[in-house]
Amino acid sequence: MKKVGILGGTFDPPHMGHLIVANEVAEALMLDEVRLMPNHIPPHKKLNVKVTAENRLEMVMLAVESNPRLKPEPFEIGQEGTSYTYETIKALREREPDVEFYFIIGADMIEYLPKWHKVDELAQLIQFVGVKRPEYNEETEYPVLLVDIPQIDLSSSLIREKLKSGKSIKYLVPEKVEKYIEENTLYES
Structure with missing residues (x-):
């Protein structure tokens, strides 16, 4: 059976922390692949209207x-x-019945799990994989497989703030992402 990790998020913008999490979990759990899945409209945060789902x-x-x-x-x-x-x-499992899915979340989301939509049912469909983040607690009543990875305190909101104030984001995002942001003037104030 194919083992696939799913790392969901807004990816507004995607950064090196996301890539490190995905790669480290893939290595630790010997996953065949990890898919980064931008959400359309997240249930827990407001998105920048200038940056479209397609941009992300x-x-x-x-x-x-x-x-x-x-x-x-x-x-x-x-x-x-x-x-x-x-x-x-549910839809991905119907589309790919021969895949075992691992849903990767940061410690910030581990704390938030009790508030997730149908979390008890979701826990029956996938294996949660939690990664540590500075200043968050990983303890939960839900079955979360913890993976120890290098901790980097990097967030999309930090990158957006740097861009709004005209500061460099070099080495915080992949070079091609930085170029795409510049060419499309996505996060200017």
Whole structure:
């Protein structure tokens, strides 16, 4: 059976921290691949209206192209309305019944699991994989397989703030993502 990790998020923009998480979990769990899946409309945060779902998917595609083990997963971008992980995983399992899915979350999301839409049902469909993040607690009542990875305190919001204030994001995002952001003036104030 093929083992596939799913790393969901807004990827607004995708950064080196996302790629490190995906690669490290793939290595630790010997996954066949990890798919980075931008959500259409996240249930828990407001998105920048200037940066479209298509922009975020394009940035993910650019971010992963140098690593054959990492792939973009456009499923949620093609859906209408709010992206709920339960609905997505149900659909992915129907589409790919021969795949064992591992859903990768940061410690910030581990704390938030009790508030997820149909989390009990979701826990029956996938294996949660949690990665540590500075200043977050990994303890939960849900079955989360913890993977120890190098901790980098990097976030998309930090990158957006740097861009808004005219600061460099060199080495925080892949070079092609940085170029795409510049060419499309995505995060200017």
